[in-house]
Amino acid sequence: MIPQHPELFRTCVVVRPWITIRAGFEFRVFVSRxxxxxxxxxxxxxxxxxxxxxxxxxxxxxxxxxxRVIPKVGHRLPSLVVDVVMDERETFFVCEINPFATSTxxxxxxxxxxxxxxxxxxxxxxxPGPEEEKVxxxxxxxxxxxxxxxxxxxxxxxxxVVILTLVVAIGAAYYxxxxxxxx
Numbered sequence: 001m002i003p004q005h006p007e008l009f010r011t012c013v014v015v016r017p018w019i020t021i022r023a024g025f026e027f028r029v030f031v032s033r034x035x036x037x038x039x040x041x042x043x044x045x046x047x048x049x050x051x052x053x054x055x056x057x058x059x060x061x062x063x064x065x066x067x068r069v070i071p072k073v074g075h076r077l078p079s080l081v082v083d084v085v086m087d088e089r090e091t092f093f094v095c096e097i098n099p100f101a102t103s104t105x106x107x108x109x110x111x112x113x114x115x116x117x118x119x120x121x122x123x124x125x126x127x128p129g130p131e132e133e134k135v136x137x138x139x140x141x142x143x144x145x146x147x148x149x150x151x152x153x154x155x156x157x158x159x160x161v162v163i164l165t166l167v168v169a170i171g172a173a174y175y176x177x178x179x180x181x182x183x
Contacts, residue, residue, distance in 0.1 A: 019093065024050040025086035027057070028107040029065050030118045032079045032100060036065060038118045040108035040126030042083065047128075054127045057086070064092050073097065 024047030029039040039061060041050060050057065061084050069082055079100035086092050098104040102111045108126040109118055117124050150156065 019085070019087050021085045021095075022049075022088060023047060025057075026095070027061055027084045028105075029061060029082040029084060030100065030109070031065065031070060031074075031082060032119050032121075034070055034074045034078050035121065036062060036123055037121045038109050038114065038124045038126075040124075041128060042107050044108060044128055046130060048130075051127055051129055054125075057127075058125055060086075060092050064094070069094060069097075 024041065024043065024045065026042040027039060028042050030037050039058075041047075064084060065082055073080065077097070077100075081098040081100055081104045082094055083096035083098070084092055085095045106114065106118070108128075109124075111118070114124075
């Protein structure tokens, strides 16, 4: 697709002001042929506040995606996956647009078992409820190993995240610059 229509695709590095996202308030929305088919919380973790506000959250996300995202990109991308976040002021933002493909994580949905619903509906929303209160996290032995490795190298966890982010940004910029020269 890219070689046939290079004018539709361009690699960009986008820098925006920092927005503090509230824990649990990131959502993944599947849009197939211009319609929301599946959506839900990004993480499979129960957050009481998200659970209590799920109907309001659903309406706000539907409004954002149906009234702003689909009209702007639907003519080029009738099927896509949109990540939406809510900040501390309870404002919803699109933070990412991904291809509608198995290479994109299904989040609360599984491509192998939920593919029909993801492609044609009916519209399905998933929010982990109180019965899923057990928080899923990195096993303790892995955490211990990662922290020991960072400490051994004299690198704080925060510094490691900054370094990885810079490496990815530099790699993306290098790719962009070298691909521009080839054209």
